[in-house]
Amino acid sequence: MEYSRWPSGVAWKRVILDALPENIQRVIDGIPQDIAESLEEIRIREGRPIVIHGRGKSYYLGADGGLWPSPEKAYYVTHRDVQSILQRISNYSIYAVEEELRNGYITLRGGYRVGLAGKAVLEGGKIKTLKYINSFNIRISREIIGVADKVIRYIVSGAEVYHTLVLSPPQMGKTTLIRDIARQLSDGFPGFRGIKVGIVDERSEIAGCFQGVPQNNVGLQTDVLDACPKAEGIMMLIRSMSPAVIITDEIGKAEDVEAIEEALNAGIKIITTAHSSDIGDAQRRPILSKILDKKIFQRIIVLGSSLGVGTVEKIYDGHTLNNLLDRPIR
Amino acid sequence: MVFIKILSSLVIVVCCSFLGLQAANAYALRLKELRMLRMAFAHLESEVINYATFLPEAVERVAALLHGGVKEFFCDFSRRLQKRSGDTAAEAWEKALKGWKKHLHITMEDTQILLTFGKVLGVSDRESQQRYFQIIQSQLRNQEQKAEEACLKYQTMYRNLGVLGGLALAIILL
Known part of the structure; x- marks a missing residue:
């Protein structure tokens, strides 16, 4: 060929x-x-x-x-x-x-x-x-460079990154979004210097590793633990790679919550996703509601399809649960 | 006239001795190749079982440890896998083996054992691959034993046969 x-x-x-x-x-x-x-x-x-x-x-x-x-x-x-x-x-x-x-x-x-x-x-x-x-x-997955442009200023404030949870039904671009968030946080952008990012990629979807090497652009300062169970992976990254942000996909198990709390205690920011159509829906899930009640996440991004696949429907402030968006953006 | 006769008889003796030596040598070479093949499989087993290295790379690494016709055969196999020319590993193995067979001194029986092994190489989980590796190595050990016996039996015979046959032919022609 x-x-x-x-x-x-x-x-x-x-x-x-x-x-x-x-x-x-x-x-x-x-x-x-x-x-x-x-x-x-x-x-x-x-x-x-x-x-x-x-x-x-x-x-x-x-x-x-x-x-x-x-x-x-x-x-x-x-x-x-x-x-x-x-x-x-x-x-x-x-x-x-x-x-x-x-x-x-x-x-x-x-x-x-x-x-x-x-x-x-x-x-x-x-x-x-x-x-x-x-x-x-x-x-045939296609990474979309720049897909996080519209949300990145909501999850970064000065040099600080907020704990962020992305909620969406399947096939709405959760993984695509956090992949680009990883890249932007890692590489930096005007007004923000790149930081160390760790990805726990349990299903090899975020970084798409082939023989351990990321095939998608996940940033210059990003370490990927490929095919690693989330909870153990988060602990491993905390111990070994000193990331400023840990990014992982689809939390939902009890041990995930424990690992996230561990990361919080180590001063590490967490960006993750969950299957759910909105906060109301998430609050009916036993594990997710537990996380929401603890008010761990400072930003909650909801994806949907009102303006096409990957529309950012709402961005909540995790503490007040006020929607920061006037209308959906895409 | 006498000079020509002596010279031609000499040529006959030398040629026959050479042929005899070649035949004798083939036995020793077969033994050497079988040993090298067994070593190659031991290394390949370790790459496959302990490190789960992908086959094209594993074969290439093992080839670096070999020499002669066996090395060429392994290199050819690895190249075929890397080029993805054959549809299956078994086909690539068979083509490489058939291509290099004439440069090797192994017998039909040895070749058959190798061909059978090629059909299972890489196609199953580690556990069963390990069994296949053990089988091929013990089969090769058996072949080695046979080769050793044949070597002892026929090596000196062919060597002597060459020289003596040459002499006999020269005498008859004289």
Whole structure:
């Protein structure tokens, strides 16, 4: 594969084509440019057609790269294709991705994630690994540099960073937002000098690490603990990396709360996210309400889709619970 | 005339001795290659089991410790994996092995053992990979033993056969 020929909108091809057998490479490479640029998912299932999703639409892929609304002319994935994909995404080393198989996804170079489904092998009631893997969900994530511009001045005051919680329903850009917050805090911006940032990236989504190296721009002064459980990761960072801010994704367990309090006591600022549509909704969750009651967070950002995906609906002052925004911004 | 006769007989003796030596040497070389292969698998096992190094890189590291035809075979395999030319590791292994077989002195039986191993290399979890590594190493140890016996039995025989055969041929022709 020639590497330099992809324009930035389809930069994903560089990594993702490499993970596919040559016949499927040709099919995917044949996708028209405008669709390729907004592609979000490629679904590959054994014995069934390849389906691509982008901008809310989905198409069946023909053997010549043509897109069809119905599956008649589609290319059907063979067993051999599936075996080849599995070998390629694991870099011919299933033994090296045991942990990833247990979690159900593999992160590729560039931070792209491939979700896997197959038959779970259990040991002592816990998932040991997956076998007969036959479904792949290749997710084409795009980092959006500057997406945090609109909120950053609400979470920074002078040289101080506020404890911040981002609330949003799934797929509304939580991770994209805190990734860019990490980058801006770490690199600094006019009126703010960069600080040390630590990321605990339990699901490898924030930094998109490949072999431990962040593939997304998370800042010059950012340390990433990849694939590490949140609570333990926060403690590790406090002990070892002396960050000024710790950023992590999707809190919700009791031990997460303890770790956050530990960080607070060490004088470290916390920026994190949770699944929830608004404060009212969050207050009905046992763990989240506990955190909210303690008034740990000084800023609570709520994301939604009133002006499109990633709209900042509200920014609350964590103590008074007053909304600091007049209207949603995007 | 006599001079030419002596010279040609000499050439015959030298050639036959050389052929005999070559045949004798092949036994020693096979033994050496089998030992090196076993060492290579021991190192590869450690890379795979202890460090979970990705296969293309692990093979490259092991190749650096080897020499001769075995090294070339491992380098070729690693290159094929890195280029992602073959669809599976097994295919890359088979192509590399078939390409370098003529530069190695291992027998058909040895090759067959290696081919079988190639089919399972990298395709399962650590636990079962370790078992496969143990199997291949004990198989190679068996082959080594056979090679050693063959070496003892035939090495001197072929060496002598070469020289004596050459002499006999020269005498008959004289």
